[in-house]
Amino acid sequence: MDAVPGRKAPMASGSAPDLMYCQPCAEDGNKILPDAFCPVCKEFLCSTCARVHRNQKITKSHALQDKTSMPSSFCAESEDEKFSVTCQHHSKEFIKYYCPRHDALLCGDCVIENENHRSCMVEKILQVAKRYQEGEEYISLKTGLGQMVRDIENYILYIQVRMKSVDEENLTNINEFRKFRNEINQYLDKRENELLAEIDQTKRTSKTFLNELKTKYTNIKSATEKLQSDLHAHEANSNQLLIVGKRAIKELEDLQTALEKVSMSKDVSRYTFDRDPATERLLASETAIGRLKEGESTTTLGQQQQKQEKKQQEQRKQQESKQQQHKPTQAPSHKVNFQSSVDLSQSQFSRQPDIPMKTSGDTRNCFLSSVACLSGNRILLADYNNQSVKLILRPTWCCPRLLCQVDHGTCVNCPVTGQPSL
Known part of the structure; x- marks a missing residue:
């Protein structure tokens, strides 16, 4: 077992009390009586070390x-009492050393058996731990863990909001389906009555x-029977028979x-019910009446934030574009700018006379x-x-700047009227 630096081994019962020395100096083999003690680092210090x-x-805040x-x-704890984490490669050994070069945690067997660490400046965990607790790595780790917890809480909150949204979406879909089904029933009832x-x-x-026809046949039959x-x-x-017979003929x-x-009269028409092909296709369809259509994909909270930022950027661009459009119109210039363009979606156009060219x-x-x-x-x-x-010759209503840029696919305002012309 490694001896605790800066103090002698305890004497037998009834002997004189232990003599304390400056512990940092004892590391170099110098025995100097201490002038101060740090309760945080649990070290005795000489005047120079103090x-x-x-x-x-790192230690200026220590009183x-x-x-x-x-x-x-000061009766320090034994190293075996301070270490409780066993080595992954040697299950019976505690991790007591740290290799800064390989950023590896080691036990005594690792230091001896692993050739990669024989040329390294291996430090004891007790020496590194004091610096680590106040170092940037540990502070960054705590900050990262805190941020991780906050992110998870935001995700959980987002899931709760989405669950409520799913319930509302479910009710909306059911109501829309039933409304459409009612419209179908009303239409079928109407078509049935028709x-x-x-x-x-x-x-x-x-x-x-x-x-x-029956009445006509009955009348002819009655007249024939009367003749008989x-x-x-x-x-x-x-x-009398001669006279009656001649008339009868x-x-x-x-x-x-x-x-x-x-008998030559047209017979009554025959009718059969003919099924509507569109309705038969509807009955044969697996998506009859309707189907659930996937709308906007469900995104994560991070993706939603990116979408929101992108939307804000687009809004800023639109505002800047509107501001540029509302700027005062500059004086007309005879120089053609092939890169300029305007929005013609709100412009009013009128047909002008054709230009004869044949x-x-x-x-x-x-x-x-x-x-x-x-x-x-x-x-x-x-x-x-x-x-x-x-x-x-160019007509008076023709826009020269527009004609100059036909091949370039750019349409600009007329320099005279300030309005788009065709």
Whole structure:
């Protein structure tokens, strides 16, 4: 077991009390009586070490005890009592050493057996621990852990808000579905009443037509039977029979003509119910009535913050663009700026008279591939179909800056009127 620096081994019972020395100096093998004691570091210090202890940034806040108040002896804990974390590679050994070069925690066996640490300046955990507790790494670790806890709390809060939103979304979807289902039911009821009325109307029309035919056939039959009865009644008197027979022949011809006319009447139409193909496709569809459509994807809290920042940046850009549009219009310049552009979505356009450009020598319809403005109100046109270049005078309503930039895909305000022109 390693001896505690700066003190002698305890004497037997009844012997003189332990003699204390400056512990930092004892590390170098010097035995100097202490002039102060640090209750934080649990160290006895000589006057020189005490001055250094007060001036160091890490220990300057420690309140040192002088000879009058410092303890006469200090029984330090054994190292075995201070260490309780075992080594991952040697389960029976405690971690007592630290390698700054490899940032590794080691036990005694690791220091001896591992060749990688033989050339390293291995330090004891007791020496490193005091600096570590007040160092930037430990402070950063505590800050990171605190931030981690706050982030997790925000995520939990976000989940609670999303759970409430899911419940509200569920109710909204159910209400929308039931509303649509009610509209479908009302439409089906309406179509059912219309179809039933149409079926009933065709039935009444057909029956009326058939009743009329039946009446006509009944009347012809009655007239025919009457002729038969008259002939039978006058069979005893040949003179009367002749007269009645001659008349019957004429009447029979009329009845036959009427029968043929009635029999030639159009038969009643036959109707069958024909299913609507669109409705049949709807019934066969797996998404009939509707389906759940995924809207905006659920994002994490960090992604939502990024979206919010992006939205704010876009709003700032739009405000800057509006401010630039409201700036006073500069005096018209004859210099063409091919990079300038304006928003024409709110502009009002009016059709102007066509510019005649077809000549007597053209054999095909004109197709302009490029346009250029020349001095003196002249326009130079390239006719692709007729493979010719034409020079025309520019109308007074034509915007010269617009024509100059046709090939560049940029439309700007007219320098005279300040309005877009075509």
